[in-house]
């Protein structure tokens with residue numbers, strides 16, 4: 001079945017003037033616009049100046065501090081940075097793999113848990129209860145503890161076929177925790193769809209599954225995309241935690257090099273790489289959030 | 303023959319017993335108007351008939367089959383009924399055309415091309431052929447409700463259940479929706495409609511049923527129920543409606 005996607009383009013104002021061009025602006029409107037422009041220019045200048053002033057003060061404070069020369073060589077050494085970069089970048093590939101595999105799994109598991117939590121009817125109470133318990137457990141437990149328990153506990157069982165690779169176990173721990181968060185995001189989205197939409201779908205003869213797939217989830221997804229992207233940004237840095245299990249990722253290779261050179265610069269390099277990784281998704285999340293807000297209040301001022 | 307028959311329908315929400323044994327028989331090609339005060343249970347009754355609520359007692363019979371039997375597949379039964387609510391009928395993420403073709407293709411398994419052709423025909427009949435590609439929020443409320451009615455008709459239901467389909471509309475849009483209901487009725491569709499539009503009920507309905515205190519207090523031809531009501535409660539209700547200028 002080829003359901004057509006919703007078109008994105010929308011008018012900025014909810015009341016669309018149909019036909020004919022906009023009349024030329026009046027004197028009054030022109031003067032208002034000029035005033036707004038000058039105000040905007042002034043606030044930009046003020047913001048720029050104060051930022052610059054703060055930066056200069058901070059810079060002077062740090063570089064004039066007695067410990068700065070030492071800090072500079074142990075944390076910001078250009079030669080150590082260059083030397084450590086290739087290894088750390090190779091480690092970052094491991095993080096990226098965890099991110100992609102884990103991210104996809106989180107979407108699937110999170111959606112499944114959310115679907116279980118929104119089931120109605122007494123017969124399904126046990127499933128609902130299990131799903132709720134899962135969310136409570138893994139939303140409450142610090143990720144690092146889950147990593148330790150999964151990463152060291154599972155191999156200790158000595159079971160046949162249980163993977164022992166820190167990559168696999170680390171990914172599993174991350175998926176366990178993030179699925180709980182994402183399930184709650186999905187659930188909020190599912191519950192935000194007006195109940196009449198469900199009734200309308202069921203009255204057309206759609207089954208519960210069809211109603212979810214064709215009517216509820218597409219609408220829910222649209223409302224939760226900004227929240228999902230924010231969780232993705234958080235996930236991007238948390239994949240660095242698999243290093244505690246010994247997976248040689250960006251953080252772990254930085255650690256190794258710190259140990260060899262007694263210089264902390266590799267940590268800074270790894271940290272900056274993670275920031276670089278996060279910036280595009282953070283901007284994307286901002287853009288999507290802004291668009292969702294525009295769609296909700298097209299035309300209104302506040 | 304009765305297309306739809308309700309026998310002793312009881313429905314409660316917690317302690318709130320909304321329906322206390324409602325009987326209603328709807329003959330083929332007939333239009334029944336369900337009237338009653340706000341909160342009297344009109345919507346609840348229609349939702350029970352559409353199997354959107356589980357009844358606490360009584361039976362719903364569709365073409366003589368007891369569809370409240372738990373062994374009956376409710377999804378299959380709902381395919382044979384069309385329902386239109388007060389608002390939020392259309393799926394906002396689907397185009398008008400996809401709204402109309404959804405059930406014929408996804409539920410009834412008809413080929414998409416065939417469903418699209420028929421949907422375009424239906425939309426043309428209500429003068430909305432050029433809106434087929436639009437999304438519901440670009441349509442007026444009246445246009446949306448007309449599309450919702452056409453969507454319900456696209457599965458060729460045995461009975462059409464309408465729940466105050468005009469009460470969320472601006473007065474100027476009510477007429478176009480009622481005109482469509484009138485046309486659908488004239489073509490022989492069996493209809494049960496909850497409505498506050500007494501004038502419309504008088505013209506179009508074969509039977510007017512007054513719901514009060516969880517039972518159908520009286521029902522009969524419009525001239526009788528609206529013109530010479532037997533019960534004091536009915537007279538009170540109609541007097542209130544006349545005061546509100548809706549008769």
Ligand SMILES: Nc1ncnc2c1ncn2[C@@H]1O[C@H](COP(=O)(O)OP(=O)(O)OP(=O)(O)O)[C@@H](O)[C@H]1O
Nearest residue numbers: 315318320338339340341342343344345346347466
């Ligand atoms: N899902 C529900 N849960 C709890 N109570 C409900 C539910 N649906 C309806 N009710 C209650 O049932 C009663 C009848 O409601 P219903 O919507 O059927 O009335 P109505 O006749 O359609 O009124 P209106 O003319 O205002 O639409 C009301 O007291 C309402 O509060």
Ligand SMILES: [Mg+2]
Nearest residue numbers: 344345346466
């Ligand atoms: Mg109602």
